Amino acid sequence: MAGEITDNRGRGEARWSWPSIHPEGRKYGLIVAAISLVFALLAWETAAWPLGFLTLGVLAFFRDPQRVVPQGERYVVSPADGLITLIQKVEPPRELVLDDGTGHPGLPAGPVTRVSIFMSVFDVHINRSPIGGTVSRVVYIPGKFMNADLDKASEENERQHILVERSDGTRIGFTQIAGLVARRIVPFVKPGDILAAGQRVGLIRFGSRVDVYLPAGTEPRVLLGQKVIAGETVLADLGDQPHIEGVSQ
Known part of the structure; x- marks a missing residue:
């Protein structure tokens, strides 16, 4: 297929x-x-x-497993299988914002929506690119191994930031975060690599989390508590700010 x-x-x-x-x-x-x-x-x-x-x-x-990736210029697809555990307005990681000396711009400063996806040991742990474009930044940061479900894991756990830029200048940053059991983040990509949306970019061993930073003016199409599938679930439409409510049942 x-x-x-x-x-x-x-x-x-x-x-x-x-x-x-x-x-x-x-x-x-x-x-x-x-x-x-x-x-x-x-x-x-x-x-x-x-x-x-x-x-x-x-x-x-x-x-x-193989995944069927929706094709669309505005689609941001999920980079991970798992559960949506946090949707928050935050400042993007400084490593994705600051000038890294390569001449490639980082994310703009200012609050954006962060969508956090928690992967249990039962989920597929291959991570995928949320958009197509060029990898402009890969930043590995050593750290702790706290429960990846905690908010502060984004700033204190071992993690790896990846920034992908489309040809029209749209940039999406996402972060692979190690957890209590996860002890190694394995990258498949490096700066300069050209990716298709949904292409495999790495894995995290044995339970962890992935954070996605949506551009300003874009809100997620997913809900807290929703299960998502890497490369298939559409997290957001770029430039769209829907308000969606869900009911647990």
Whole structure:
């Protein structure tokens, strides 16, 4: 299905398939599987069975399913699978605002809407670009490993900022944040790379969060408590400021 064009009028073809396992996770799955096999050969079934199930869990964590990315100049798609846990007006991170000496502008100063997506260990952890454009900035910052669901995790946890700029000058910044269990942010991109909307940009191991900073004048189309899907859920329409209410049921 990769690369196929589909639409809302029935064009294209859809079929279920097993998701692939990202190469970053295959080595961990093989290590746990090998240990499980050793215990099984030694007839230590008490340890072999749990390790066998752990192997399946590790492979599931690193699954990398295909996604159908909505195409539209105004769409900002979700960079992560997970739960919308925070929607707040904040100042964007200073690392995405300050002049970094490269000649590429950062985000404008001033309050913007931040949408925070919490990823549990059961979510897909491959992150994707919210818009198409050129990667103008990647900034890694070491830090703590507090619960990624906390507001202050945006400023105190280990994190990586990514800034993507479109050809028309629109810039979207987003931040991968490590959590209590997550201990490594793995980037797939570097400054100068050209991305399509929904293209894979990195992953965070074992539970974490991604913050998206929408441009001024743009409000999200998602609600607190909503589940979103990386590369598929439209977080916002650029320049649109809808007021949407939801009901939990």
